[in-house]
Amino acid sequence: xxxxxxxxxxxxxxxxxxxxxxxxxxxxxxxxxxxxxxxxxxxxxxxxxxxxxxxxxxxxxxxxxxxxxxxxxxxxxxxxxxxxxxxxxxxxxxxxxxxxxxxxxxx
Amino acid sequence: xxxxxxxxxxxxxxxxxxxxxxxxxxxxxxxxxxxxxxxxxxxxxxxxxxxxxxxxxxxxxxxxxxxxxxxxxxxxxxxxxxxxxxxxxxxxxxxxxxxxxxxxxxxxxxxxxxxxxxxx
Numbered sequence: 001x002x003x004x005x006x007x008x009x010x011x012x013x014x015x016x017x018x019x020x021x022x023x024x025x026x027x028x029x030x031x032x033x034x035x036x037x038x039x040x041x042x043x044x045x046x047x048x049x050x051x052x053x054x055x056x057x058x059x060x061x062x063x064x065x066x067x068x069x070x071x072x073x074x075x076x077x078x079x080x081x082x083x084x085x086x087x088x089x090x091x092x093x094x095x096x097x098x099x100x101x102x103x104x105x106x107x
Numbered sequence: 108x109x110x111x112x113x114x115x116x117x118x119x120x121x122x123x124x125x126x127x128x129x130x131x132x133x134x135x136x137x138x139x140x141x142x143x144x145x146x147x148x149x150x151x152x153x154x155x156x157x158x159x160x161x162x163x164x165x166x167x168x169x170x171x172x173x174x175x176x177x178x179x180x181x182x183x184x185x186x187x188x189x190x191x192x193x194x195x196x197x198x199x200x201x202x203x204x205x206x207x208x209x210x211x212x213x214x215x216x217x218x219x220x221x222x223x224x225x226x227x
Contacts, residue, residue: 001169034213036153043202043217044145044153050211087153091206091213095168098153 002027002090006099012107019075021102023088028068032092035064035073038101039084047086048073078104109134111203111218119197119225125190129203129218136179137161141206142186143214144177146199154199158206159186193225 003026013019023033031051036044046055048064051071061076075082083106088099115127129142136142143158157167159177167175176189190197200222204214 032211036213038153043204043220044214045217046213046215049213053211055213055215089153089155089213094166095170096155096158098155101152 001095002029002093002097004088004090004097004099006086006088006102008102009100010103010105012105013078014107015078015080017078019078019082019104021073021086021088021104023066023071023073023099025069025071025090027093029090029092031067032090033064033066033071034089034091035062036087036089037082037084038087044087075104109205109216111205111216113201113203113218113221115201115221115223117222117224119193119223120227121194121225123193123225125188125193125197125201125223125225127188127201127203127221127223128185129187130183130185131205132184136184136186137181139208141208142177142179143204143206144188145202145204145214145217146197147202147220148196148199156188156190156201160208195225197223198225199223 005024033051035048038044052064085101085103110132112130141158144156159165174191179186200220202220204217
């Protein structure tokens with residue numbers, strides 16, 4: 001299995017801050033890397049696929065970068081509705097594993 | 108716009124079988140997609156269970172493979188999850204989701220999720 005490790009596990013930030021979440025894969029994922037946002041009690045929402053492609057309808061303050069085994073999700077100008085938990089996921093191999101999640105809360 | 112809705116019993120006895128259905132609306136289950144199940148134990152992260160391609164091939168998480176079956180009912184435009192020999196460790200919110208057959212696609216949309224508790 002490809003292990004996905006996110007860092008940090010949690011962070012506190014203020015509205016307007018630039019937030020960066022890292023995701024490391026134990027093997028090359030060939031950019032088959034997705035990012036999701038999950039709010040409490042809700043289903044995950046796809047933000048980024050293919051490491052850097054913004055899903056339709058997702059605000060442009062979200063961006064993804066990286067390749068191989070190292071990936072980053074950046075939120076440029078955190079908004080009140082962005083406080084949530086974020087997950088990375090690889091879809092390069094079976095099983096399609098998720099990171100453990102990064103909780104973003106209000107400082 | 109495709110929408111997904113899970114349904115099934117919210118309580119299953121230990122050693123029993125968990126059976127859930129995901130109804131697909133706004134699109135055909137015969138379209139070129141992977142139809143998938145993901146679960147989330149209370150307060151924990153996401154675990155991928157498995158997926159079925161519209162033509163019938165399946166992929167399962169090896170950790171669950173001996174107990175899982177995903178099937179499609181084209182006449183009802185829905186797909187299902189069966190998980191046998193359940194224990195308390197299978198208590199979770201179960202989500203269904205669609206993954207386009209495109210190489211670099213992600214899972215979207217998702218159903219709202221349904222909580223299944225394994226308890227006697």
